Amino acid sequence: MFQLTNKIAVITGGGSGIGKAISLLFARQGATVHILELNVEASKEAVKQITYDGGRAFAHVCDVTNQREVLTTFNKIKHIDILVNNAGIAHVGKVENTSTEDFDRILNVNVKGVYNCLYAAVPLMKAKGQGVILNMSSIAALVGITDRFAYSMSKGAAQAMTLSVARDYLHDHIRCNSISPARVHTPFVDGFIAKNYPDRQEEMVEKLSASQPIGRMGTPEEVATLALFLCSDEAGFITGCDYPIDGGFIKLNN
Numbered sequence: 001m002f003q004l005t006n007k008i009a010v011i012t013g014g015g016s017g018i019g020k021a022i023s024l025l026f027a028r029q030g031a032t033v034h035i036l037e038l039n040v041e042a043s044k045e046a047v048k049q050i051t052y053d054g055g056r057a058f059a060h061v062c063d064v065t066n067q068r069e070v071l072t073t074f075n076k077i078k079h080i081d082i083l084v085n086n087a088g089i090a091h092v093g094k095v096e097n098t099s100t101e102d103f104d105r106i107l108n109v110n111v112k113g114v115y116n117c118l119y120a121a122v123p124l125m126k127a128k129g130q131g132v133i134l135n136m137s138s139i140a141a142l143v144g145i146t147d148r149f150a151y152s153m154s155k156g157a158a159q160a161m162t163l164s165v166a167r168d169y170l171h172d173h174i175r176c177n178s179i180s181p182a183r184v185h186t187p188f189v190d191g192f193i194a195k196n197y198p199d200r201q202e203e204m205v206e207k208l209s210a211s212q213p214i215g216r217m218g219t220p221e222e223v224a225t226l227a228l229f230l231c232s233d234e235a236g237f238i239t240g241c242d243y244p245i246d247g248g249f250i251k252l253n254n
């Protein structure tokens, strides 16, 4: 079950954290993986790991905010079966301390980046007569999280785009879903803690772990396993849905 043999998968931000875990797992299940990354070294390292494990992967330097770069990269890859819109960045702040620059930065990567990849991938999937798309959202799109104004906005947009694409391309056999993780322990989280709480890093890791009802943060591999299911043929009846993976954060936090 859950084999991706002969599938071609594009994973944005596949050089780190959740995207890297998805890239490694998809390659292990037989997919040819194309990693689109800003961070050249990280993407090359992920490709090296996949190749060492006997898989097939390619690194593409690509800024998802740049439509020209995205179109060139997708048209080079061409026969795409799976797109995982995973690349994303964070911002901490309420509306009153979110500057126009902060807002645009989040909008550009987390919203326009997803749009750019959808815009490039959908025609290729239509030509192939099928496709699967997975957008990385967040629990921040589903519940009110303190100090996440711009980030929550962007992850809500990811869910709205998911529904729109799922609806518009039903008859082209393109499925589109999203995943909403709560806190997952990745460089994204470590970077966020180091930047915002430089003197309280250990305490913050413990605090974030305790804020998940299950008592720990998720792992990138756990998110990758859900991504694998949703992108596999076994999930062929699932489209237009969001899947929280949250250690009980949404429903058990009382």
Ligand SMILES: NC(=O)c1ccc[n+]([C@@H]2O[C@H](COP(=O)([O-])OP(=O)(O)OC[C@H]3O[C@@H](n4cnc5c(N)ncnc54)[C@H](O)[C@@H]3O)[C@@H](O)[C@H]2O)c1
Binding pocket: 012, 013, 014, 015, 016, 017, 018, 019, 036, 037, 038, 039, 042, 062, 063, 064, 065, 086, 087, 088, 089, 109, 113, 136, 137, 138, 139, 180, 181, 182, 183, 184, 185, 186, 187, 188, 189
């Ligand atoms: N870690 C969490 O707790 C968590 C929770 C919910 C949702 N998410 C979402 O999951 C996704 C991955 O998060 P992560 O924790 O693995 O992050 P990460 O920072 O470890 O990895 C993100 C990757 O995206 C790449 N990237 C950033 N901007 C890019 C751009 N413009 N073009 C191409 N690549 C770019 C980075 O270079 C990096 O390698 C994000 O969309 C994030 O919002 C994360």
